[in-house]
Amino acid sequence: MATFALLVAAAAVAAQQSSLAPTTTTLDFSVTSSLPVSSQLSIQTSIQATSVLESISASVSDEPASTVTASESASSSAEPQLQSPAPSIPITQYTFEPFPTPSQASVPGVFVETDPLDPPPVDAPVIPDFAPAWATAYAKAKKLISTFTLEEKVNVTTGVGWMNGLCVGNIPAVKDWPGLCLEDAPLGIRFADYVTSFPTGVNTAATFNRRLIRLRGLFMGREFVGKGVNIALGPMMNLGRVAQGGRNWEGFGADPYLAGEASYETILGMQEGGVQACAKHIIANEQEHKRTTSSSNLDDRTQHEIYGHPFLRSVMAGVTSVMCSYNQVNGTYACENDKVLNDLLKREYGFQGFAMSDWQATHSTISAITGLDMTMPGDVTFNSGDSYFGANLTAYVQNGTIPESRLDDMATRIIAGWYLLKQDSEDYPATNFNAFHPDDEATNKHIDVQAEGVDRLVRDIGAASTVLLKNKGNVLPLRKPRSLVLVGSDAGPGRHGPNAVADHGGVDGVLASGWGSGTANFTYLVSPLEAIQRRARKDHTSMSWFLDDWDLARAGNVVIGKTAALVFVNSDSGEQYITVDGNEGDRKNLTAWNNGDNLILAVAAQNNNTIVITHSVGPLIVEPWIDHPNVTAVLWAGVAGTETGNAIKDVLYGDWNPSGRLPYTIAKKVEDYSAQLVLGGGGDQDILALPYNEGLEIDYRHFDAKNITPRFEFGFGLSYTKFSYGNLEIERVPNQDGTQVDLEEAWEQGKPSPHGQGSSAALWLHRPAFRVSFHVKNTGKLFGGDIPQLYVNFPKSSGEPPSVLRGFTNVELLPGQSKRLDIMLSRYDLSVWDTVGQGWRKPEGDIRVSVGASSRDIRVKGRIPV
Ligand SMILES: *[C@@H]1O[C@H](CO)[C@@H](O)[C@H](O)[C@H]1NC(C)=O
Ligand SMILES: *[C@@H]1O[C@H](CO)[C@@H](O)[C@H](O)[C@H]1NC(C)=O
Ligand SMILES: *[C@@H]1O[C@H](CO)[C@@H](O)[C@H](O)[C@H]1NC(C)=O
Ligand SMILES: *[C@@H]1O[C@H](CO)[C@@H](O)[C@H](O)[C@H]1NC(C)=O
Ligand SMILES: *[C@@H]1O[C@H](CO)[C@@H](O)[C@H](O)[C@H]1NC(C)=O
Ligand SMILES: *[C@@H]1O[C@H](CO)[C@@H](O)[C@H](O)[C@H]1NC(C)=O
Ligand SMILES: *[C@@H]1O[C@H](CO)[C@@H](O)[C@H](O)[C@H]1NC(C)=O
Ligand SMILES: *[C@@H]1O[C@H](CO)[C@@H](O)[C@H](O)[C@H]1NC(C)=O
Numbered sequence: 001m002a003t004f005a006l007l008v009a010a011a012a013v014a015a016q017q018s019s020l021a022p023t024t025t026t027l028d029f030s031v032t033s034s035l036p037v038s039s040q041l042s043i044q045t046s047i048q049a050t051s052v053l054e055s056i057s058a059s060v061s062d063e064p065a066s067t068v069t070a071s072e073s074a075s076s077s078a079e080p081q082l083q084s085p086a087p088s089i090p091i092t093q094y095t096f097e098p099f100p101t102p103s104q105a106s107v108p109g110v111f112v113e114t115d116p117l118d119p120p121p122v123d124a125p126v127i128p129d130f131a132p133a134w135a136t137a138y139a140k141a142k143k144l145i146s147t148f149t150l151e152e153k154v155n156v157t158t159g160v161g162w163m164n165g166l167c168v169g170n171i172p173a174v175k176d177w178p179g180l181c182l183e184d185a186p187l188g189i190r191f192a193d194y195v196t197s198f199p200t201g202v203n204t205a206a207t208f209n210r211r212l213i214r215l216r217g218l219f220m221g222r223e224f225v226g227k228g229v230n231i232a233l234g235p236m237m238n239l240g241r242v243a244q245g246g247r248n249w250e251g252f253g254a255d256p257y258l259a260g261e262a263s264y265e266t267i268l269g270m271q272e273g274g275v276q277a278c279a280k281h282i283i284a285n286e287q288e289h290k291r292t293t294s295s296s297n298l299d300d301r302t303q304h305e306i307y308g309h310p311f312l313r314s315v316m317a318g319v320t321s322v323m324c325s326y327n328q329v330n331g332t333y334a335c336e337n338d339k340v341l342n343d344l345l346k347r348e349y350g351f352q353g354f355a356m357s358d359w360q361a362t363h364s365t366i367s368a369i370t371g372l373d374m375t376m377p378g379d380v381t382f383n384s385g386d387s388y389f390g391a392n393l394t395a396y397v398q399n400g401t402i403p404e405s406r407l408d409d410m411a412t413r414i415i416a417g418w419y420l421l422k423q424d425s426e427d428y429p430a431t432n433f434n435a436f437h438p439d440d441e442a443t444n445k446h447i448d449v450q451a452e453g454v455d456r457l458v459r460d461i462g463a464a465s466t467v468l469l470k471n472k473g474n475v476l477p478l479r480k481p482r483s484l485v486l487v488g489s490d491a492g493p494g495r496h497g498p499n500a501v502a503d504h505g506g507v508d509g510v511l512a513s514g515w516g517s518g519t520a521n522f523t524y525l526v527s528p529l530e531a532i533q534r535r536a537r538k539d540h541t542s543m544s545w546f547l548d549d550w551d552l553a554r555a556g557n558v559v560i561g562k563t564a565a566l567v568f569v570n571s572d573s574g575e576q577y578i579t580v581d582g583n584e585g586d587r588k589n590l591t592a593w594n595n596g597d598n599l600i601l602a603v604a605a606q607n608n609n610t611i612v613i614t615h616s617v618g619p620l621i622v623e624p625w626i627d628h629p630n631v632t633a634v635l636w637a638g639v640a641g642t643e644t645g646n647a648i649k650d651v652l653y654g655d656w657n658p659s660g661r662l663p664y665t666i667a668k669k670v671e672d673y674s675a676q677l678v679l680g681g682g683g684d685q686d687i688l689a690l691p692y693n694e695g696l697e698i699d700y701r702h703f704d705a706k707n708i709t710p711r712f713e714f715g716f717g718l719s720y721t722k723f724s725y726g727n728l729e730i731e732r733v734p735n736q737d738g739t740q741v742d743l744e745e746a747w748e749q750g751k752p753s754p755h756g757q758g759s760s761a762a763l764w765l766h767r768p769a770f771r772v773s774f775h776v777k778n779t780g781k782l783f784g785g786d787i788p789q790l791y792v793n794f795p796k797s798s799g800e801p802p803s804v805l806r807g808f809t810n811v812e813l814l815p816g817q818s819k820r821l822d823i824m825l826s827r828y829d830l831s832v833w834d835t836v837g838q839g840w841r842k843p844e845g846d847i848r849v850s851v852g853a854s855s856r857d858i859r860v861k862g863r864i865p866v
Contacts (some may be wrong), residue, residue, distance in 0.1 A: 005524070006143070006652055007553075008429075008614075010433070017107065019785075022326070023027055025832055026145040030494050032269070033189075033584075034623065035281075038698035039615055040081075040794060042423060043345060045139070047551070050158055051275075053720075054175070054390060058768040061092045064599065065300035066601040069290070071743060072514070072771035073486070077473030077566075078079060079344030079345055079432030080384055080502050080678055080679065080680040080681045080682075080688055080689070081688070081689035082579055082681065082686045082687060082688060082689065082811070083295060083331060083687050083689045087362075088148035089336070089338075089366055089369070089370065089489065091401060091575045092401070093400055093401060093556055094369045094401065094402060094403065094406075094605070095403060095562070096369075096402075096403045096405045096406035098405070098409050098477055099346045099347055099350075099757060101131055101134065101135060101352065102131060102350040102757055102758030102761070102762075103739065103757075104129075104131075104289075104599075104739075104740075104758075104763055105761065106129040106131070106132065107737050107739055108128075109126065109567065109737070110126060110127065110736075110737055110739075110763070110767060111127050111129045111763045111767070112126045112127070112128060112129055112320070113129050113132050113133075114128035114129055114130055114133065115133055116130060116133060116271040116318045116421060117272055117274065117419060117422060118270070118271050119269075119271070119317075119318075119423065120210045120269040121340075122173045122210045122214050122265065123210060123211075123809075125768060126826065126836065127316070127533030127763060127767060128316075128317075128318065129763075130318035130352075130420075131352075133420055134318075134352040134416065134420060136419070137416040137419035137420040138352075138412060138416050139415070140407075140415075140416070140419045140424075141411075141412045141413075141414075141415035141416040141418075141419055142412055142476055144177060144415055145408060145411045145415060145662075146259070148174060148175070148411070148692055150242070150394060150397060150398070150404070150407070152174045153173055153407050153408065153410075154389060154390060154393045154407065155171070155172050155390075156171060156174060156389045156399070156410070156414050156415060156651060157171075157368075157373060157374050157375065157393065157410045157414065157584060158171075158374075158375055158378050158387055158389040158393070158412060159171060159177070159182075159374070159375060159376045159377040159378025159379075159387050159657075160172050160377070160378050161378045161379040161383065161385065161387075161715070162359075162376075162377045162378075162379055162382040163377075163383070163436050165181070166181060166434050166435060166436075166443060167181035167182055167183045167431060167435050168182060168183055168184055168190065168191070168233070168359075168435055168517075168790070169181075169182030169183070169231075169233075169356075169359075169376045169377050169378075169415070170182065170377070170378075171374070172269070177415070177678075178430070180230040180231060180414075181229050181230050181232065181594060182229070182231040182233060182278075182356075183224065183226060183227070183229040183231070183233060183377065183430045183435065184233045184234075184517045184519075185233060185250075185517060185518060185519055186199055186201055186233070186234025186235050186236045186250050186516065186518050187199065187201065187234070187250070187513070187519070187641065188220060188223065188519075188520030189223055189224060189227055189229065189232075189433075189449075189520055189521060189572075190435070190518075190520050190549060191436070191438065191521075192433045192434035192435070192446040192519075192520070192521070193438060193444070193446055193452065193521065193523065194446060194447060194449060194450060194523055195227070195449055195520055195521070195523060196223060196235070196450050196454050196455075196458060196520070196523065196641075196642060197512070197513060197519070197520040197522050197523070197525075197641050197642045198216055198219075198220055198289060198461070198520075198641050198642075199458060199460055199462055199465060199638075199639070199640045199641040200237065200249045200251050200463045200513065200514065200617075200638065200639040200640070200641065201215070201234075201249065201251045201252050201262070202240075202249045202250075202251065202252065202253055202617070202618070202638055202639065202663060202664075203233060203461065203462065203638040203639060203640050204216055204262060204266070204461060204465065204466035204643070204829045205252035205253040205254065205258055205259065205465075205663040206253070206463060206464075206465040206466075206467060206638060206662065206663045207264045207464040207465045207659075208258070208326045208659075208660075208661050208787040208789070208808050209659075209787075210261065210265050211259075211268070211810075212460065212461050212464055213262050213265040213266055213267065214265040214266075214268060214269040214456075215265065215457055216269065216271070216359075216457065216461055217235075217265060217266040217267065217268065217269020217270040217272075217273070217277075217847055218269035218272050218273045218563050219269075219273070219451060219454050219457055220226065220232070220269070220270060220273065220399075220450070221269060221270035221271065221272065221273020221275045221277075222275075223273075223275060223449040223451075223454075224270075224273070224274075224275040225273060225274040225275050225428070225449070226429060226447060226449030227429070227431070227433050227447065227449055228428075228429040228430050228431035228433070229275060229278055229431070229433050230275070230418060231275070231276040231277075231278055231320070231321055231398070231417070232270060232275045232276065232277060232278065232425055232853045233278045233280065233323065233517075234250075234266075234270075234277065234278060234280065234376075234518075234562050234624050235251075235262070235263050235267065235270075235277065235279065235280075235314075236250040236251045236280050236281070236518060237251055237252060237259050237260075237263045237268045237279060237280070237310035237311065237314070238251050238257060238280075238281060238284075238285045238286050238307075238325075239251065239253070239254055239255075239256060239286060239306065239310075239698065240253050240254035240308060240663070240664045240699065241286040241675045241692075241698050241699075241766075242287050242586070242620045242675050242676060242677050243256065243586070243587075243588075243590055243664070243670065243673050243825060244284055244573070244586045244587040244590065244618070244670075244676075244677045244682075245286050245288065245573075245586060245617055245618070245677070246287070246288035246514075246516070246573040246574050246575060246576060246583075246584075246586040247285075247286050247288065247426070247514070247573075247574070247575060247585070248254060248520060248573070248617060248618045248664075249514040249518075249573065249617035249618065249638075249639050250282075250514065250516075250518040252310070252663065253663025253664050254303045254310040254311060254356065254663065254665070254698060254700075254714065255663065255664075255699060255700070255714065255805050256305065256306045256307070256504060257309070257714075257804070257805045257806055257807075258322035258663055259309070259310040259470075260309045260310045260312070260313035261313065261808075263279060263310045263311075263313050263314050263317070263847050264313040264314065264317045265317075266514075267279070267314055267317035267319045267705045268317050268318075268320070269372045270642060271317070271319070271320070271421060274421055274422070274428075275421070275649055276319075276320040276321055276353075276417050276418070276420075276421050276423075277317075277319050277320065277321070277602055278319070278322065278323050278325070279310070279311055279314035279315075279319045279321070279328045280322070280325070280326050280331075280358070281323050281324065281325030281326070281334070281358055282311050282322055282323065282325060282334060282340060282345060282355075282768070283296075283307050283308050283311065283324075283325060283329060283334060283339075283340055283344075284296030284298055284303070284325070284327065284329055284334075284692065285310060285325035285326060285327050285334075285844060286675075286688075286690075287586055287677055287678065287690065288575060288584065288586045289574035289576070289585070289586055289677060289678065289679055289681070289688075290586060290678075290681050291325075291326045291576055291585075292326045292360075292361070292684065292689045292713070293681070293684060293685070293688060294328065294678070294681065294686050294687060294688040294690050295327065295328035295329065295331050295688070295689055295690060295731060296327050296328070296329055296330075296688070296690045297329075297330055297331075297689060297690065297691050298330075298498070298692035299692070299695060299835075300694075300833070300835045301693055301695070301696070301832070301833045301835050302695045302696055303344070303797075304428065304760075304833035305696060305832065305833050306696060306698065308344060308349075309673065311344075311345065311349065311726065312349050313708070315345070315349040315350060315351045315761060316761050317765070318420075319351075319353060320353040320354070320416075320417030320420055320421065320771075321354050321355070321356055321374075321417060322345060322351065322354075322355050322356070323354050323355075323356050323358055323751065324337070324340070324341060324357055324358060324361060324372065324420065325353055325359045325361065326358050327478050327690075328398070328687060331363070331687070331730065333363045334592060335355075335357045335361045335367055335372050336359070336361060336362075336363050336364050336366065336367040336370045336372065337363050337370060337371070338369075338370040338371060340371070341355050341371025341372060342370060342371040343369060343866055345371070345743060346371060346422035346559070347756070347757055348755065348756075348758075348759055348760045349758070349760055349761055349835060350677050350757055350758025350759075350760075350761050351473055352413070352416070352456060353413055353416070353417050353420075354373035354374055354410070354413040354414045354417060355371055355373050356373055356374040356375070356376050357374070357375050357376050358376070359370060359376055359377055359382075359517075359521050360377075360379075360380075360381055360382065360776070362375040362376075362380075362388045362389075364388055365387070365388045365392045365393055365402070365461055366396075366401075366402070367395050368389070368393060368402050368406060368407070368410060368677055369402060372411040373409075373414060374389075374411050374414055375387060375388055376412070376451065377629060378702075379720065382747075385755045391409070393407070395663065396839075399403060403576060408724040412616075416573055422699070422864045423689055431459035432444070432445040432447050433445070433447070433576070433838075437594045440559060446489075450523065450741075452483070455642075455643060458641050458643040459640055459643035459646045459650065461579050461640070461641075461647075462637075462640035462643050462644055462646070462647025462648075462650075462658075462688055463647040463650040463651050463655075463658075463786075464641070464656065464659055464660060465637075465638055465640060465647075465660045466635055466636065466637050466638070466647060466648065466651045466656075466658055466660045467634075467635070467638075467658065467660040467661060467662055467702065467716070467717040467719040468633070468634075468651070468658035468660075468719065468720075469634040469635070469636050469697045469712055469717070469718065470630070470631070470632070470633055470634040470718070471633045471718055471720075472631075472632040472633065473632065474720070475564070475609055475611065475632040475633050476611070476633045476635075476651075476652060476654075476720065477651075477652060477653055477654030477720055478537040478564065478652050478653050478654075480541070481536075481539070481541050481563035481564050481618065482541065482542065482567065482617040483541060483542040483544070483561070483562045483563045483564075484532070484541050484542070484543050484544070484562060484563060484564055484565075485541075485543075485544040485545060485546065485558055485559050485562045485564075485565050485566070486528065486532065486545040486546070486547075486568065487546050487547075487555055487559065487565055487566065487567045487568065487599065487603055488547065488568035488594075488596070488599055489508070489509060489511065489547050489548070489549050489560070489568075489569040489594060490509070490510050490511060490528075490568035490569055490615055490785065491527065491529050491545060491547060491566070491572045492509050492510065492527050492528075492529045492545065492547045492629055493510065493525070493529070493615075493708060494509030494510070494511045496508055496635060497519045497738075498512075498521075498524070498525035498679055499522055500544060501515075501575075503516055503517065503519050503578060503603070504519045504574070505517055505573075505574065505578035505580055505594060506580055507570060507580065507581075507594070509527065509643060510525070510527045510528060510568070510570075510615065510642055510645065511570035511571075511615035511617075511639060512525055512575045512615070512618075512639060512640060512642065512644045513571055513574070513639055514572060514573055514617050514639055514642065515572065515578050515580065516574040516575025516577070516578060516585070517573075517575055518574075518575065522642050525642050525644075525645075526567075526642065526643055526644065526645035526646050527644075527645045527646070528543055528568060528613070528644070528645040528648050528649070530645050531645035531646045531648065531649040532566070532645070532648070532649050532652065534649075535649050536707070541563075544558060544562070545832070546558045548558075548595075549594040549595045549596070549599055549756070550595055551657065552595075552598055552599065552602040553602075555599060555602050555603055555605045556602045556603060557606070559603050559606050559607040559610075559841045560606050560635065562607060562609075562611065564607075564609040564610075564611055565603050565606075565607040565609065565610050565611070566600060566611045566612075566613060566652075567599060567600050567603050567610060567611070567612050567613070567615055568613045568614075568615065569592040569593070569594070569599065569600065569612065569613075569615075570592065570594070570596070570614065570615040570616060571590075571591070571592055571593050571596075571597030571614070571615075571617060571618070571620055572586065572587075572593060572617055573586060573587045573617045573618070577599075581593070583696040584676050587617070587618070588865040589670075590618075590620055590621045590670050591620060591621055592614070592616075592620055597624045597625060600612055600624075600625045600631065600739065601625055601628070601629075603626065604625060604630040605630070606778065607630060607631075608630045608632075609630070609632050609802055610628070610631050610744065611631075611632060611633040611634070611635070611772055612625070612631055612633070612634045612635070613634075613635045613648060614634070614635070614636055614637060615637050615639060615640075615644070616636070616638065616639070617638075617828050618664065619665065619666045619667065620666070620668075621667070621668070621669060621670065621711075622634070622666065622711060623668055623669070623711065626711065635648065635651060635652070635658075635661070636660070638660075647782070648832075654720060654782070655787060657719055657720045657721060657782055657783060657784035658717065658718065658719055658720065658788065659717070659719060659784065659785035659787055659810065660717050661715050661716060661717040661787050661854065661856075662712055662713070662714055662715060662717060663714070663717050664712055664714060665700050665703055665710045665712070665714045666698050666710060666712040667703075667708075667710050667711060667712045668709070668710065668711050669801055672703070672710065673699075673702070673709050674694035674697050674698055674699075674702035674706075675692070675694050675698060678690050696800065696801055697800070699714055699799055699866075700713055700714035700715075700855045700856075701801030701802075701803075701804065702802075704800070704801055704802040704803055704855070704856075705801045705802060707729035713851075713854055713855045713856040713857075714854070714855045714857075715787075715789050715805070715854035715855045716789070716853075716854040717854070717855075717856075719780075719784045719785075719786065720780070720782045720784060721778055721780030721782040721784040721815065721841065722778070723776050723777065723778055723779065723780075723782040723784075723813070723853065723858045724776070724777045724779045724859070725774055725775065725776055725777075725788070725818075725853075725859035726774065726775045726777070726850060726859075726860060727773075727774055727775045727780070727849065727860075728772065728773070728774040728849075728860035728861065728862045729772075729773050729774070729862070730770055730772050730773075730849070730862045730863070730864060730865060731769070731770065731865075732769065732771075732773050732865065733767075733768045733770060733824070734792075735767075739764070739765035740762070740763060741761070743762070743764045743765075744764050744769075744827065745763075745833075746766075747827050747842055748842070748866060749842075750837075750841060750842050750843075750844060751837075751839075751841065752834040752837030752838065752839030752840065752841040753765060753840040754832075755837075755838040755839050759839070760828075760840070763833075764827065765828045765840060766827075766828050767785060767827075768824035768825070768826060769824075769825060769826055769827050769830070769849070770824070770825045770830075770864055770865075771822050771823075771824055771825075771851055772790060772807070772823045772824075772851065772862065773818070773820055773821065773822045773823075774788070774815065774820070774821060774851055774860050775820055775821075776811055776818060776819055776821055777813070777816075777817070777818035777819075778786055778813035778814060778815050778816065778818070780815060780819050781814060782811070783812070783813070783814050783815065784813065785810055785811065785813075786808070786810070786811055786813070786853070787807060787810050787813040787853075788805055788808065788809055788811065788823070788851055788852070788853070789851070789853070789855070790803060790805070790807030790808065790849055790850070790851050790852065791805055791806065791849065791850045791851075791852075791854060791855060791858070792804050792806045792825075792830065792847060792848070792849055793828065793847070793849065793850060794832065794843055794845075794847055795843055795844065795846055795847070796845075797842075797843065797844065797845055798832050798843035799832070800832060800843070803850060803855060805855070806825060806829040806830075807823035807825065807829070808823075809821055809822075809823055813824040823851070825849075825864070827842070828840055828866055830842060830847055830864060830866075831843075842866065845864070846863055847864040847866065848861060848862065848863050848866075849862050849863075849864065851859065
């Protein structure tokens with residue numbers, strides 16, 4: 001292994017430290033080092049001032065590593081485990097067999113031939129069949145590349161290099177083909193103006209509402225198209241395995257099924273909007289510390305059932321691109337991992353699109369053989385001027401090491417995505433912004449891509465994702481309070497504006513985004529203070545605030561005698577290249593920032609109606625104050641994007657009856673979680689082992705299996721009304737079209753599904769097999785929405801955790817109203833991964849289902865009739 005030191009300019013951060021908020025920020029690298037001032041936008045260039053040169057090193061292997069798996073570290077001792085690099089894949093001649101298109105034919109009404117620009121509606125009982133659309137796109141792509149030279153085909157696979165184009169990733173034009181613009185982020189367009197900063201992934205998941213998730217994808221997709229982006233770099237679907245994980249907020253929580261459904265709906269929405277989506281980061285990229293020099297070591301079953309599942313759902317949504325992750329899997333880098341990219345993604349899942357590297361995550365030219373189709377941003381390390389693809393790939397093809405048929409396959413997959421979304425249309429906007437030089441008037445056209453109604457959608461998702469954790473004596477919703485006081489810096493606006501620091505690498509005022517590449521600038525940002533004050537005026541409430549987190553004595557004084565004291569606290573995290581207050585991406589603890597716990601206690605000591613609102617990227621330990629008798633209510637607001645203040649106001653005043661549910665467990669102490677952040681790990685050349693030894697038991701699965709009482713369990717959330725459940729029935733869904741009956745029968749007999757091209761996405765496995773129906777009734781006094789959740793309880797002998805989420809729905813009911821609801825279960829939902837048979841199998845014994853209001857609040861039960 002050789003280590004390449006990478007010197008990058010860092011932007012100094014706008015002075016945002018102060019005695020009030022002792023938050024320091026270090027930017028390891030940044031892309032904003034030379035911004036001209038735009039008079040039109042009057043953007044402050046305060047970022048430029050004192051640049052620090054920071055050296056980060058990326059460890060790059062001379063030779064490609066092998067697909068042969070390394071030994072798994074079984075130890076979970078406190079000392080971090082280091083492992084030696086796996087043996088190399090030899091540079092020798094390879095042959096290439098293209099993966100055939102999955103052969104199953106569309107079945108009208110069940111497996112419906114689908115154009116990604118016109119997906120089935122949310123909750124439609126059909127599975128979209130994108131194969132015909134892919135076939136058409138492939139034919140067009142093959143025709144186009146038949147006119148390209150070898151070098152031109154190589155160019156389709158090779159980014160132009162860091163900061164050498166308008167977007168964060170750029171594929172150059174070839175002849176009349178215009179090339180591709182690839183742009184962050186999973187919640188909106190990074191480095192652009194007049195865009196929406198949508199709610200984060202984790203908040204989106206907390207809605208448990210497929211319609212809202214789909215709409216967010218659609219509105220986001222249209223914004224990307226409006227700016228002329230071809231490929232949007234999201235959604236992000238790594239799981240909240242480690243509560244401190246820096247990028248957890250970009251993803252969809254700690255449950256694979258929830259993350260899978262959220263990925264599915266997001267991609268259907270984004271691609272309906274016209275932009276190509278990118279499912280990232282495959283696979284097991286669950287902590288930031290040493291993300292480029294660590295190996296996630298996980299077993300086959302865990303990989304299939306937990307971490308792979310959201311990627312399978314993405315493929316089923318017709319996603320055109322997948323991004324491989326920085327880390328190694330079992331000692332081989334994900335971007336040159338034959339097992340991950342070829343076996344799992346392209347063969348078993350039947351993925352037709354292209355695999356791109358994360359930025360600088362390519363480690364060899366031979367990665368083309370192990371499944372990588374595109375290297376991003378193109379150069380070996382940022383601005384190194386060379387590439388593992390480019391001239392190297394040309395040479396490898398010319399001397400027969402890599403067959404030209406494989407290069408054709410790479411270029412075909414990439415260009416097929418472009419045709420699949422009809423980006424060849426003359427109406428498709430040219431790229432009209434400049435990620436790295438937003439003030440360049442020649443290239444940034446400042447196009448406003450925010451649609452009518454998008455603010456309302458962002459606000460509704462914000463409200464729908466707010467989780468009511470405590471509401472003693474029904475103090476909420478607020479009813480014309482005589483007086484209110486808002487306490488904590490998180491209640492108000494940041495002192496240096498909504499975009500004080502590049503990529504939101506700092507906390508100042510209300511937290512509405514994490515930090516890193518997964519962010520977008522705020523075109524505007526509504527603080528809780530602004531929204532609540534406006535609303536309070538309607539009732540002539542006497543309104544006050546105290547935004548100082550550190551003067552506890554005064555904070556205690558100002559709340560005396562007030563009808564309610566609303567205390568706002570937060571906790572932030574982000575991507576590894578930015579350090580904020582000693583948090584190197586991952587959070588160093590699970591407590592509130594900026595003196596939050598003490599602030600809550602100081603207020604609660606003086607006010608018997610203390611309402612806590614948390615803006616947090618993930619779980620917080622709430623033990624210091626949750627049982628305090630004066631803490632009457634707690635609202636978990638997550639990281640909700642640009643309308644966060646309005647969303648909180650809507651919930652506080654009952655304009656939105658809370659329906660958000662926790663997408664992860666809140667433990668009583670950090671040790672209760674089954675997976676911890678692994679720190680340490682030696683120098684840049686040492687590979688830090690991340691043993692995924694907890695296997696299937698992440699988050700609530702572990703708390704259930706080990707009988708640990710959490711503070712608030714996965715799926716938990718209160719409402720201002722009450723719901724009752726009853727009359728659960730389960731019936732078989734007949735196979736009316738008579739296709740693949742033999743496979744269904746074999747499954748029934750407990751045989752593993754056959755393994756082959758697209759086998760994990762097969763129709764018979766995913767079509768509805770059982771209908772679970774039940775009644776839900778609103779037994780309270782207010783209109784409201786409920787989120788019934790279905791958990792499958794496999795027999796103990798299956799090795800599954802006691803209960804696993806396999807369904808959810810949402811229902812809105814008037815007081816006294818009831819509805820019968822259906823949740824469909826597929827054979828896949830009722831299967832476990834058989835590591836011997838390499839297929840999905842029904843385990844032996846009774847399979848039971850539990851339906852209820854959380855993972856621990858089960859109301860009705862039944863048994864699957866198999
Ligand atoms: C390939 O792309 C590079 C820019 O990355 C360009 O300089 C070069 O001319 C292109 N080569 C061909 C054959 O199109
Ligand atoms: C986004 O915010 C950063 C940080 O304030 C700023 O430097 C940059 O110019 C903004 N970008 C756009 C496109 O407005
Ligand atoms: C990792 O190693 C485990 C244990 O040997 C194996 O079950 C799994 O399939 C491997 N996964 C990859 C991607 O190599
Ligand atoms: C080819 O790849 C090697 C690393 O294997 C790199 O050092 C070299 O600069 C690359 N050559 C070109 C022309 O990009
Ligand atoms: C082909 O070219 C690559 C890159 O220059 C080299 O590493 C490899 O050994 C060559 N193979 C043959 C058979 O010449
Ligand atoms: C946890 O980290 C935050 C952010 O760095 C810091 O403000 C806080 O003091 C830490 N909490 C504890 C208990 O150390
Ligand atoms: C609760 O608040 C009241 C003031 O309303 C205060 O007198 C009392 O001591 C507080 N209780 C506790 C346990 O701090
Ligand atoms: C707080 O104390 C006041 C005065 O004793 C009382 O009127 C009020 O009901 C209390 N509020 C709560 C939420 O307990």
